[in-house]
Amino acid sequence: MPAADPPRFLDLAARAAKPRRAGITHVLDKGTPPTVMEARLDSVGSIVDVWKFGFGTAYVDPDLAAKLKALRRGGVKACPGGTLLEAAWLQNRVDGFLDWAGGAGFDCVEVSRGAAGLPAGAKREIIAAARGRGFEVFAEIGSKDPGDPVRPADWVEEARRDADSGASWLVAEGRESGTVGLYGPDGSVRTDLVEALEALGGETPVIYEAPRRSQQAWLINRFGPNANLANVAPEEVLGTEALRLGLRSDTMTLLTRTPAAPPSALDASEAMAASGSAGASAAPGPGLGRPN
DSSP states (O other): OOOOOOOOOSOOOOOOOSSOSSSOEEEEESOOOHHHHHHHHHHHGGGOOEEEEOTTHHHHOTTHHHHHHHHHHHTOEEEEOHHHHHHHHHTTOHHHHHHHHHHHTOSEEEEOOTTTOOOHHHHHHHHHHHHHTTOEEEEEESOSOTTSOOOHHHHHHHHHHHHHTTOSEEEEOOTTTTOSTTBOTTSOBOHHHHHHHHTTOSSSOEEEEOOSHHHHHHHHHHHOTTOOEEEEOGGGHHHHHHHHTTOSGGGGGGGGSOOOOOOOSSOHHHHHHHTOOOOOOOOOOSOOSOOO
């Protein structure tokens, strides 16, 4: 049977078309079977921008090649988890990681410092080396350790330095639990961090890790339907899109706002205001490993 035309009887907020720099839905996958992944991509691939293989799962996934092929076919960018890169750094294997990621067909890499104590200087060197090889770089801001102090000024400084090093995106740390970094132990949003990141300006967009519906709703109500959201569970993509459009009770007040024009795919700062392949052979930078 032919697919039915989508309903058109509601006035909903405009969503940017892919490829976009605002309204990103960034999925965190902890090990979806390939048949399930392909079915999800057939269903919601048009509204997913990035598919991250969480932690180090990409390294041990026997179906990785088939999954990457499905993502390319579906127009979704693939990214290994930052924890895997940190593991490579611990063993002085960052160059090997970048060689592998490019050869496997990843479009992006995430550079984080939350698991292995990666120094800020080494992080920036890795960002520059990855960009030199043609990757889109997601630079994660903040630590995964709940005991680390969370100071807005430190996050802003890290964000600025990572952007200056060539990061394509800045990712506000929240983990898959939503209880560290950007969030308190109870999952509440640290508004001081959001305000500090919001005031950054510049051309490098910020993506907020928001695994919980309450966190997604808070960010959508603050920034509008085109907030950049990460750590969305694969099975929650459609629900998150409904949340963006005011079609869940948490965000239904969006339906009373005047719909904005579709945001530009190229200008993230304008888009947020309006809404309220890798592996090239460039030489890597020096010192991309843990000191012996």
